[in-house]
Amino acid sequence: MSLPMQIFNLFAVTASYFFIFAATFSIQKRAMEVNGGENEKRLVKLKCSVQNYDWGRIGYDSRVARLFERNCGGLVDEKKHYAEFWIGTHVSGPSFVEGTDNVSLKSWILQNPKVLGDVVVEKWVRDLPFLLKVLSVGRSLSIQAHPDKELAGLLHKLQPNVYKDANHKPEMALALTEFEALCGFISSEELDVVLESVPEINELVDNSCVDQVLTVDKNNGEVKEDRVLWSIFTKLMSVDREAISTALSRLISRLNCEKEIRELTSKEELVLKLEKQYPNDVGVLAAFLFNFLKLNPGEALYIGANEPHAYLTGECVECMAASDNVVRAGLTPKYMDVKILCSMLTYKQGLPEILKGVPLNPYTRRYTPPFEEFEVDRCVLTRGATVVFPEVPGPSVFVVISGEGSMMTSSSEESVSEGSALFVPAGTEVCVSTESELELFRAGVNNKVLMNPLQ
Template sequence: MGSQSPLSLQVAKALSIQAHPDKSLAAILHKQQPEVYKDDNHKPEMALALTEFEALCGFVGLEEIKTVLQNVPEISEVVGTASANQVLHLSKEAGEKKRKEVLQSLFTKLMSASKAVISDAVFKLISRLNIKSKVRGLTEKEELVLRLEKQYPGDVGVIASFLFNYVKLNSGEALYLGANEPHAYLHGECVECMATSDNVVRAGLTPKKLDVQTLCSILTYKQGFPEILHGVPSNPYTVKYLPPFDEFEVDQCILPQGASTVFPAIPGPSVFLVVKGRGTVRQAFSEELVGEGDVLFTPANAQISVRTTSGLSLYRAGISSRFFK
């Protein structure tokens, strides 16, 4: 059972298009390239928005991919007409396996194209969008592409972003990311919780080391908009977020001035992160004053009492309650 860790993350510039390998693949990659893949664990994660938070996550559905290919000719120029037509001529009745195979072929050709080919395609794309913007309003995705190109000129991630879901979270909404799912955090502040691992396979929107072949080979190629978690209230001040992982769950606790609450004893340990305000945290034999930026570890089977006179926002990460059932 891997441990979990929460952190507060502020994204001002897009973070890489990436995926995290599943546990069996992580072990293989660690054995083959220990200098790149530092451990043999998987890395499920969740981003819980503190502000409006933007991300790319997973592939859009088949019909939207067809629309993209019709409206973004630069993709067909990179992958070739035959590859694009494979998608365009795919019927709605095509099985899931066939849809995934065709998408994998298209995406792999796009991501594997030479830097020169991609740079030329991105230049044409941006020039076309700038002209279009003078005669019509651009779509949200087109506006995003222009923004990404300014951050990463000539990068394959700029053009590949058309194939991903553009997700906008409001404060208090969460996005979870399973193994082998493509994603990129774009902008905003969140509390991120993940299993303890540094395994990241990157393929775009980054100056860091790329492993395009591995990324394209491991993705699930599932299509459709990802699930957004809104959390379930535990009490008037606390909301629980329970992604489908054994590794962790997260509680968001926002105490107004003069309020207090109790976190019941649970079978596993917890990590608390204070995001805003000041207050006190009391365990069986100790009481501690906490403030913004503080992190506390609490052992299993410990009841935790929290109170504040000024207001306090904190987050608790612990092993998923599903694991103990």
């Protein structure tokens, strides 16, 4: 065969491959467009992750375990702790799209970014900015705080195995049962009382610090209360373990004796309980310095960056910015970073705000913390009731806590029951109905951000 003919044949074969590739690409592009159009309005059922931390409730005593079993069909281990049920895209506990070959929600969103809406894509790129959880707390979580963005970025860079991402983690806990927590530092007046009535703390910190607190109101502002509180808290948290053990032994002995002749305060009763959970732990003493809160079902507590807190007992729905960063310094066997925690805290004093929700309709209340990433709706439907969640220009995730019913959009309908978790694209109206009863929660981007993205 002549050289010109060989060149011609090679050109012909190359051209044929090009046309085949172009045709295939065109078909795939049209398929993606069709699927994308469907995805923009349809309900996406999710298979979700569970976390088995030691503080979680055991076996079927844990709501988290029951939700996980109904969601994924797995067996519950009666001897295992079930602490957190996660709905979101975070790498530490990703959700997966039901009916796919293990496609994560994060990957699915990357392939279908329109489901987030323009505001979210512009502000947070191609990912959910929030993470929704259900918690079943059997015993106290650690005394902890979550870093702001600047500190989170630094900690992640220095210790990526401990601090898993570079994001901040403002959060909100919405009580499903009676829910107890420590949150924020007590007022100056309460601190005076503690320092006068808990000698075991006085023995561990410099007496000059105590004297400053007791006389600060008389010093015409020469001594700042937050600096005095910082000094006391830092010195207490830095005391060696042997001294803490000795002080706790005296404290517990004293309280048990006094219990025979007087009624202990709720904080003193809590300290006795915490010491049984975490013997010889400085966090037991530190509990005297924090607000002790009891939430009723339907009440919510929000916590900003650098605010100390510890959940104690109960079950809740929790929403937060998409992060897993925690700095710990007590009531835990896990890694603690006392110096970082003491240096990062705001040292604000006084009770935190408790949200009771704003009614949207007879069945739904909205809880809006002062954070951009999220808000939460709680919906409790009675027998035969129907409610509509209007379309919003951002994504939502839903989790069904109890009951059964149906959810419907303009292009899909799904039967839902306890444990069902769903992603709903931006711009999608959702109708929920039940012939029995149904309790569910919706998490979405803070509506103020969606409506005023430039603010």
